[in-house]
Amino acid sequence: MLRSLVLGLTASLALTGPSPAQTPAQTPALTVDDIVAKNIQARGGLEKLKAVKSIRLTGHMTVGPGTEAPMLIEMKRPDKLRLDVTIQGMTLTQAYDGKSGWQLNPFGGSKNPEPMSAEEMKDAAEQADMDGPLVDWKAKGHKVELVGKEKVEGTDVYKLKVTLKDGNVHYAFLDADSYLNIKGEAKRSVRGTEVETEQTIGDYKDVGGLMIPHSFEGGAKGKPEKQKITVEKIELDVPIEDARFSMPAKKDEPAVKKPGARR
Numbered sequence: 617m618l619r620s621l622v623l624g625l626t627a628s629l630a631l632t633g634p635s636p637a638q639t640p641a642q643t644p645a646l647t648v649d650d651i652v653a654k655n656i657q658a659r660g661g662l663e664k665l666k667a668v669k670s671i672r673l674t675g676h677m678t679v680g681p682g683t684e685a686p687m688l689i690e691m692k693r694p695d696k697l698r699l700d701v702t703i704q705g706m707t708l709t710q711a712y713d714g715k716s717g718w719q720l721n722p723f724g725g726s727k728n729p730e731p732m733s734a735e736e737m738k739d740a741a742e743q744a745d746m747d748g749p750l751v752d753w754k755a756k757g758h759k760v761e762l763v764g765k766e767k768v769e770g771t772d773v774y775k776l777k778v779t780l781k782d783g784n785v786h787y788a789f790l791d792a793d794s795y796l797n798i799k800g801e802a803k804r805s806v807r808g809t810e811v812e813t814e815q816t817i818g819d820y821k822d823v824g825g826l827m828i829p830h831s832f833e834g835g836a837k838g839k840p841e842k843q844k845i846t847v848e849k850i851e852l853d854v855p856i857e858d859a860r861f862s863m864p865a866k867k868d869e870p871a872v873k874k875p876g877a878r879r
Contacts, residue, residue, distance in 0.1 A: 666747070711861050
């Protein structure tokens, strides 16, 4: 939405007897692998996560005071992503087919799709990972570190630092009781400038045996302006054609004549 971390964890943990300063009642501190494994299990388990081949989310996002825009997100393995947001009758589209990305922005005056920039492509590739960065993180070339335990609005959380293979840094805040992610922070370079963002995550609901959040609110860290996304419906394993993620031909391009056709 993960490599078999649970089995690997069981095999790799060396259980030793308590030290003289330790009593049998004390609980050993959790490792990064422990916490990641608990997060995977809390989300529904590795097998169920891996079994999902496509997902469609229908909802809306706030784009200004009192303005809500219908939104559709489609994802398909491997690493395909499409976002459609409709505002005042016009639809903005961003899509990634696993190799390249494109966008159609009618608000910029264009009726034709355009390739994404290198930075936009990098972000799209990250977001197209259906399982998320904690799943198979070692195989993906990411690095995960336990920063420590702290509080987020009164809730005890484990803070994980996730350094992605592409160099971007994310922080995941996992509820210490449920092990579900309730907050995220990220640092990335935008046009040569480092930008920090934050996002709160909540309203988890059971969808086909998976715990999936239905509420997201985020924006630039420290800024009061936040964008909210509310998910109203989630469909798993729906049929989605690959063409949905491929860049369509430009509307003003002349039709390609077949060889031998009359002029």
